[in-house]
Amino acid sequence: MSLFYLVAFLSILFSLLVIFVKNPVYSVLALIATFFTFTIHYILLNAQFLAVVNFIVYMGAIMVLFLFVLMLMNLNKDTEPVKSNLLKIIGVVAGGSLLVTLIGAINAIQTSEVSKLPNSDIGLVENLGKVLFSEFLLPFELTSILLFTALVGAVLLAKKDKRTQNG
Numbered sequence: 001m002s003l004f005y006l007v008a009f010l011s012i013l014f015s016l017l018v019i020f021v022k023n024p025v026y027s028v029l030a031l032i033a034t035f036f037t038f039t040i041h042y043i044l045l046n047a048q049f050l051a052v053v054n055f056i057v058y059m060g061a062i063m064v065l066f067l068f069v070l071m072l073m074n075l076n077k078d079t080e081p082v083k084s085n086l087l088k089i090i091g092v093v094a095g096g097s098l099l100v101t102l103i104g105a106i107n108a109i110q111t112s113e114v115s116k117l118p119n120s121d122i123g124l125v126e127n128l129g130k131v132l133f134s135e136f137l138l139p140f141e142l143t144s145i146l147l148f149t150a151l152v153g154a155v156l157l158a159k160k161d162k163r164t165q166n167g
Contacts, residue, residue: 011037032063
């Protein structure tokens with residue numbers, strides 16, 4: 001249980017760094033660390049597949065892409081627009097609403113009883129595959145057809161029309 005509290009503390013610390021650090025590159029690096037702590041939480045919850053997907057997709061691809069985009073944008077104070085007082089007030093109201101929602105969620109969690117999962121192997125890839133290819137076979141196959149159609153459409157849109165170039 002102490003590992004959970006340590007990782008939870010690190011998750012909160014890195015997520016606060018994402019918000020309060022002025023340099024956007026350091027903010028993205030803190031977000032990568034936050035996603036890494038989420039991966040550890042998934043492992044502690046026995047959801048290994050989600051941990052691997054979170055590690056590969058979010059940390060490995062999306063956040064590194066964010067980091068490269070921020071580094072290429074060359075952000076400095078001269079190019080940053082001045083924010084009006086109305087935007088600052090809207091930000092304070094949105095932050096206050098989020099705080100009230102979080103307090104309500106914490107109160108709801110404390111009053112509810114957390115039940116133990118009956119199957120401890122629920123997050124394993126083998127069980128996910130069994131459910132995916134038995135109960136959800138039709139939606140899985142329809143999704144693959146949809147993705148294949150999108151891929152063919154993207155190739156056709158990207159391909160130059162040779163008839164219009166020669167004519």
